[in-house]
Structure formats: C-alpha cells, structure tokens
Ligand SMILES: NC(=O)C1=CN([C@@H]2O[C@H](COP(=O)(O)OP(=O)(O)OC[C@H]3O[C@@H](n4cnc5c(N)ncnc54)[C@H](O)[C@@H]3O)[C@@H](O)[C@H]2O)C=CC1
C-alpha cells in the first residue's frame with residue numbers, strides 16, 4: 001500500500017456531502033469538496049464551517065472547498081456524489097471530462113430520476129461506463145454524523161474494490177461502514193423510506209401516538225418489500241441498515257427533512273409552504289409521485305404511497321386519509337409467511353359462510 005494519503009473528492013456542498021468530507025479528512029485523506037457557491041466555498045476554507053447547511057458543526061480544517069471541478073477531481077481515487085437527484089445527472093456530466101475509469105464513483109443520494117425510473121448509481125453507470133460504482137446509504141442524519149454521533153452506514157457495490165476502498169476511506173471510531181453487494185436493493189431502500197418519513201411527520205403533527213408510528217413503519221416495510229419484489233430486488237436487503245435502519249431514523253426524527261415536510265403538512269401548511277419553509281431538498285416529495293405512478297403501472301398494492309400521494313397532490317385531508325387506510329381491506333401481517341391473496345381467499349370463503 002502507498003503511504004501517500006488517499007485523495008477523496010466530494011461533489012456537493014450540502015449537509016451530507018460536508019459531513020462525509022469531514023469524516024474522510026478525519027481519517028487522514030486529502031479531501032476536496034466541489035460546490036457551485038463561491039461564498040460557501042470561501043467560508044468552508046476560512047472558518048471550517050458550512051453556514052448554509054450545517055452551521056452548528058466544525059468541519060475538519062483539512063477539507064478544501066472549491067468551485068473548480070478539475071481541481072477537485074484531479075488525482076482523486078474516490079469520488080462521492082452528494083447532489084440532489086434532480087441535479088445529479090447534470091453535475092455528473094459536468095464532472096465527466098475530468099473523471100477516469102480507475103476512479104471509484106459512489107452516490108450518496110436517496111432519490112429517483114423521473115425519466116426511466118432510474119436510481120443515481122445507474123446514472124453514474126450510464127454517464128461514465130465505469131466499473132467501480134457504488135452507493136452509500138443507511139440511517140445517517142447528516143447533523144448527527146457531523147456531530148460524530150456513533151453511526152453506521154452501508155457501502156453497496158458488486159465490485160469488491162469499491163467496497164473495500166470506501167470502508168477504508170470512511171470507517172472510523174464514530175462511523176462504521178458495512179458492506180453489501182446488493183447495490184440496487186440498498187439504493188432502493190434509501191429512496192423509498194423518504195415517502196414514509198413524510199407520513200410519520202404528518203402523523204406526529206396530527207397528535208397520533210407511538211402505536212401509530214410503529215404501525216406505519218412496519219407497514220411501510222411491508223409495502224417497500226412488495227415493491228422491491230416487483231422490481232426484481234432482494235427484499236432481504238431491507239432488513240439491514242439501508243432498509244429498516246433508515247426507516248426507523250427518518251420516521252422518528254425531526255432532523256429528517258422529509259419528516260419535517262410531513263410535520264408542516266400535518267400542521268396545515270400547503271405543500272408549497274412546507275417545501276419553501278424547509279429551504280433544503282426533501283427527496284420524498286418527488287419520490288411519492290414517481291413510486292405511486294410506478295405502482296399503478298405495475299399493479300403493486302401500495303396503499304400508504306397512494307394515500308400520501310392523495311394528501312400531497314390531490315388535497316385530501318391527512319386525517320381523512322388515515323381513517324380510510326384503517327378501514328381498508330383486512331390483510332396479512334408478513335406476506336412472506338402468509339401471502340396476501342390467501343387472506344383475501346379466506347375472507348371470501350368466510351364471507352360466503354356468513355353471507
Ligand atoms: N442530509 C442528510 O441527512 C442526508 C442526505 N442524504 C442524501 O444526500 C443527497 C444530498 O443531500 P444533502 O447533502 O443533504 O443536500 P442539501 O439539501 O443539504 O444540499 C444540496 C446541495 O446540492 C447542491 N446543488 C443542488 N443543485 C445543484 C446543481 N444543479 N449544481 C450543483 N450543486 C447543486 C446545493 O447547492 C447544495 O450544496 C440527498 O439526495 C439526500 O437524500 C443521504 C443521507 C443523509
């Protein structure tokens with residue numbers, strides 16, 4: 001192994017990109033972080049703070065911020081892309097002339113592209129054709145990571161070199177990096193859970209209790225798994241940090257932006273007001289629409305995604321929707337044990353006996 005420090009590039013000046021840049025620097029890497037705002041870059045270099053996205057936390061002073069893509073990418077062995085899904089492809093295209101195929105490219109973004117229902121690592125693949133591609137996902141609220149709260153994440157890639165390099169670059173005494181070879185499942189889990197975080201925030205604002213939150217999270221997992229199976233993904237991956245782990249944290253914490261959008265909606269704000277008040281990206285808003293449409297297209301039963309879609313985009317009051325969902329067709333708890341269609345059949349036969 002070379003005794004030169006590893007070179008890491010982070011694309012994105014938001015909260016998660018900043019938190020990851022700081023970890024890599026804590027681990028001794030030479031870290032450059034690209035962002036489009038020159039004032040923010042100057043502030044990070046001068047004060048070692050990201051006043052816009054993570055004002056309360058010190059960033060490792062070795063992180064060098066820049067608005068110059070070539071300077072940031074030069075010599076980087078690992079490139080972390082922490083850009084919201086809407087701008088992800090555009091930024092990868094901007095970076096493309098300065099990337100080369102020995103580099104390891106990793107998305108940290110939990111969102112879906114509307115055209116073709118693409119996940120972000122698929123965009124990395126399409127735009128570069130490289131083989132060292134991965135995804136980081138898990139219960140990783142950026143502010144807690146920046147505060148060095150003990151945290152675990154997953155690096156998912158079918159390429160062992162990618163998994164090992166990311167574990168080396170980011171694993172430390174406050175950030176533990178587990179490996180997965182199911183890139184699609186890990187990435188899908190991270191994107192889907194944002195939907196249910198909005199619902200959980202809404203339920204909390206409406207004064208619903210812990211039983212409700214627990215029901216919501218567990219039924220969310222059932223719904224996510226149903227969707228995963230339909231998409232050809234492995235639902236077992238959702239038992240890990242990037243599935244149930246991330247679902248728990250984002251459905252429980254007002255540090256989650258998706259949860260906060262839900263809270264604002266539950267307090268009676270419109271979607272526009274809720275998103276504007278947040279001032280940051282809540283990927284779940286767009287994901288609800290995309291997943292609901294995909295579920296319709298593929299005939300996947302996703303009552304929570306459908307209900308949330310009706311509340312967000314069709315003006316159905318959240319409390320009315322909750323009541324409607326409670327009165328929906330009686331169903332199976334764990335569908336891998338008792339299939340839903342068997343319960344429907346039992347009920348039809350029971351109905352005939354009692355009818
Ligand atoms: N914040 C968190 O706790 C976590 C976020 N993530 C994911 O990471 C992704 C990035 O999130 P954050 O860093 O939190 O975002 P953020 O909302 O804090 O900041 C987004 C960053 O992207 C930049 N950006 C937006 N459009 C751009 C464009 N066209 N060109 C260049 N830069 C652009 C913004 O200027 C900003 O620096 C999201 O998809 C999110 O799901 C993942 C885990 C934790």
Ligand SMILES: O=C(CO)COP(=O)(O)O
Nearest residue numbers: 138139140141256257258
């Ligand atoms: O994904 C996250 C934590 O794991 C962050 O969630 P938000 O995007 O809702 O803030």
